[in-house]
Amino acid sequence: MGTSPFKANYGYKPIILLTLQQAIKISEIAKERAKILINLYKNLYKTAKLVQKCIRKYYNLKKSKGLDLKEGDKV
Numbered sequence: 001m002g003t004s005p006f007k008a009n010y011g012y013k014p015i016i017l018l019t020l021q022q023a024i025k026i027s028e029i030a031k032e033r034a035k036i037l038i039n040l041y042k043n044l045y046k047t048a049k050l051v052q053k054c055i056r057k058y059y060n061l062k063k064s065k066g067l068d069l070k071e072g073d074k075v
Contacts, residue, residue, distance in 0.1 A: 007013050069075070 004013065
């Protein structure tokens with residue numbers, strides 16, 4: 001019940017040897033990287049939506065409207 005998620009996943013407790021100054025510097029770097037990842041995700045999401053829209057448009061153009069038969073045609 002008192003196990004950390006890290007220990008549950010990896011089987012050992014992490015050893016943290018950072019001073020406060022190092023932790024602040026790393027957290028600033030982590031914040032910058034998180035912002036970059038968020039922007040990349042947003043761009044990827046927009047691109048995926050655009051591709052999905054183009055594929056849907058292409059599919060709808062190529063989709064068969066049915067057979068071009070008239071009454072009296074032999075099948």
